[in-house]
Amino acid sequence: MSKQINSAFWLVLTITVLIMFFNLGGIPLLDPDEPVYAETPKEMLQFQDLVSPRIYGEYWYDKPPIYYWLVAGAFKLFGVNEFAARLPSALLAVVCVMLIYRSGSRFFGERAGVVGALALATSIEYFYLAKAAVTDITLTLFLTASLLSFVERRYYLFYLFAGLATLTKGPIGLLFPGAIVFLYLAVIGRFHELKNMKLFSGTALYLIVAMPWYWIMYQLHGAAFIDTFIGFHNITRFTTAEHSKTAMWHFFIPVLILGFFPWTAIMAQSIRASLAQGRKDNPTLLFLNIWAAFIFGFFTLSSTKLVTYILPMYPPLAMIVGWYLGRCRDDYKRVSLSWPIMLTVLVLLLLGGMFWGVRTMPELGNGVMALAVIFIVMLAAVWFFVAKKKTAHAFWGQVAAMVLACIVLVTLLFPAVAPAFTTRDIAKDFSAYYDGNSPVYVMKFLHPGFTFYTDVYGIELKSGGELDKAIAEGGKAYFVIRESEYNSLSEKRRTALTVLASSGKKVLLVKH
Structure with missing residues (x-):
C-alpha cells in the first residue's frame, strides 16, 4: 500500500510539474496584468522598500504584498526575467494540486485523490493562470488550505491560511472562509462546532499574520491607503462595474464551462451525485459544494467581473469530480453516456471558436490544427472507453490529451499571438x-x-x-x-x- 501511495504521489507530482513549468519563461509578459505584477516587485528591490508597493516610482495600493514579495525573492535568485516573474504562481499551483491529492486521498481514498488533483492540474484556466505572473493562484492556494484545514479540524491552520489569503488579496481572505464555514454550519445545523474552533486564540493568530502590514501601511500612508485599497479596490469594485462588457449576471457561466474544461463534461453529474450523497452521510461533499457555490454566487453578484475571479472554486469542483470518478470505477453502472455527450458539445464549441479566431489571426493556424487533432482524439477515446465501461481509461485519456494541449499552447499558440499582447x-x-x-x-x-x-x-x-x-x-x-x-x-x-x-x-x- 505504501508503495502504491508513493507511486501515485510521484505520478501526480511529475505530471503537474511538467504542465506548470514547461516553457514557463519562454513567452514575454502579456499586457496589461503580468507586467504590473512584475514591475512592482522590481521597483520594491530598486527602492529597497518591501513594505510599500510602487509602480512608475509612485506608491500604489492595488494589492497586498505577498505575491510581490515572492516575485522579488525570485528576482534575487534568478534575475529580473519572465521565468522569475511567473515562478511563484507555477510553484504554488503545484503545491495546491498536491494539497488536493493529499486531502482527496484522505477524505475519499487514493483513487479519488489522484483524479481530483489531475482534474485540477489539467483544467484550462487553472494551468493557464499557473503559468502567469498574477496573484490568483496564490489566493486560491491559501483559501484552499484554509478551508481544507477546517474540514480536518485543524483550526489554527484555518486561521493561519486565512491570514495569508488576506495578505494576498485583501478582506476576501477572511470573508470567504468565514462565510463558507458559516453557511455550512447553518445548513447542517451544527453551530455548536464554533465552540471547538478556537475563536479567540485563532482570531489572534489571524491578526498576527494579516494585520501588521496593513497597520504599517496605514501609519505610513494614512487615509490614502484606506480610501484607495479598501474603498476603491474592494468596496467600489464590488458595487460598481469597472468593465461594463462583463457586468452581465451570466458572465461566469461560460467562464466556468471553458475554464474547467474538459472536466465540465462530467461536472454536472458529479455535483448531482455528491449532493445526494452529502445530504445522506458525507458532509464533506456538502461542504465542497457550498464552497464552490459561494465563490460562484459571490462574484456573480459583484458588479465588477473578471475571468480569473472564480478560480478558487476549481479545487472543490476537482475534488467532487475526483470522488465521483473514483467510485465510478467500482460501480460501472454509475458511468453515464452524458459524459461523452457533454464533451462532444464542449469540443465542438471550442473548436468552432478556435477556427473562428483563425479568421482574424491566421498565425494561430498551426496551433489550432494541433489542438483540434488532440481534442478529437480525446473525444473518441472517451466515447470508446465509457461505452466499454472503462472509466479509468477515459479519465487518463483526458489527462494525456490536456498535457499535450498545454504543450501545444505554450509552444505554438501563445508564441504566435504573444507579439500582439506584449510590449x-x-x-x-x-x-x-x-x-x-x-x-x-x-x-x-x-x-x-x-x-x-x-x-x-x-x-x-x-x-x-x-x-x-x-x-x-x-x-x-x-x-x-x-x-x-x-x-x-x-x-x-x-x-x-x-x-x-x-x-x-x-x-x-x-x-x-
Whole structure:
C-alpha cells in the first residue's frame, strides 16, 4: 500500500510539474496584468522598500504584498526575467494540486485523490493562470488550505491560511472562509462546532499574520491607503462595474464551462451525485459544494467581473469530480453516456471558436490544427472507453490529451499571438531610438510592460484626448501607442509625428 501511495504521489507530482513549468519563461509578459505584477516587485528591490508597493516610482495600493514579495525573492535568485516573474504562481499551483491529492486521498481514498488533483492540474484556466505572473493562484492556494484545514479540524491552520489569503488579496481572505464555514454550519445545523474552533486564540493568530502590514501601511500612508485599497479596490469594485462588457449576471457561466474544461463534461453529474450523497452521510461533499457555490454566487453578484475571479472554486469542483470518478470505477453502472455527450458539445464549441479566431489571426493556424487533432482524439477515446465501461481509461485519456494541449499552447499558440499582447518588442525598438532626455508618452494599457522592459517610467496617457493634447505641446517627444490610436488621430496630428517602428499593432513615434 505504501508503495502504491508513493507511486501515485510521484505520478501526480511529475505530471503537474511538467504542465506548470514547461516553457514557463519562454513567452514575454502579456499586457496589461503580468507586467504590473512584475514591475512592482522590481521597483520594491530598486527602492529597497518591501513594505510599500510602487509602480512608475509612485506608491500604489492595488494589492497586498505577498505575491510581490515572492516575485522579488525570485528576482534575487534568478534575475529580473519572465521565468522569475511567473515562478511563484507555477510553484504554488503545484503545491495546491498536491494539497488536493493529499486531502482527496484522505477524505475519499487514493483513487479519488489522484483524479481530483489531475482534474485540477489539467483544467484550462487553472494551468493557464499557473503559468502567469498574477496573484490568483496564490489566493486560491491559501483559501484552499484554509478551508481544507477546517474540514480536518485543524483550526489554527484555518486561521493561519486565512491570514495569508488576506495578505494576498485583501478582506476576501477572511470573508470567504468565514462565510463558507458559516453557511455550512447553518445548513447542517451544527453551530455548536464554533465552540471547538478556537475563536479567540485563532482570531489572534489571524491578526498576527494579516494585520501588521496593513497597520504599517496605514501609519505610513494614512487615509490614502484606506480610501484607495479598501474603498476603491474592494468596496467600489464590488458595487460598481469597472468593465461594463462583463457586468452581465451570466458572465461566469461560460467562464466556468471553458475554464474547467474538459472536466465540465462530467461536472454536472458529479455535483448531482455528491449532493445526494452529502445530504445522506458525507458532509464533506456538502461542504465542497457550498464552497464552490459561494465563490460562484459571490462574484456573480459583484458588479465588477473578471475571468480569473472564480478560480478558487476549481479545487472543490476537482475534488467532487475526483470522488465521483473514483467510485465510478467500482460501480460501472454509475458511468453515464452524458459524459461523452457533454464533451462532444464542449469540443465542438471550442473548436468552432478556435477556427473562428483563425479568421482574424491566421498565425494561430498551426496551433489550432494541433489542438483540434488532440481534442478529437480525446473525444473518441472517451466515447470508446465509457461505452466499454472503462472509466479509468477515459479519465487518463483526458489527462494525456490536456498535457499535450498545454504543450501545444505554450509552444505554438501563445508564441504566435504573444507579439500582439506584449510590449517587449516595441520596448526594444524604443531603447534603440531613445535619446535619453526627451519626454516619453505611453498609453495606459501599454504602460506596465513598457516600463518593465525599458526601465523608463514615461508619462501615462489614459485617452485619445490626452494623446492629442500631448502631441500639440511643443518640443521633441516620443510616443508609444497602439495602431488603432494612431489611426484615430487627425491628419494634422499624424503629420507632426514620425513612425520609428511598429510591432504587434503598436507603434513608436517621435515628434520633433
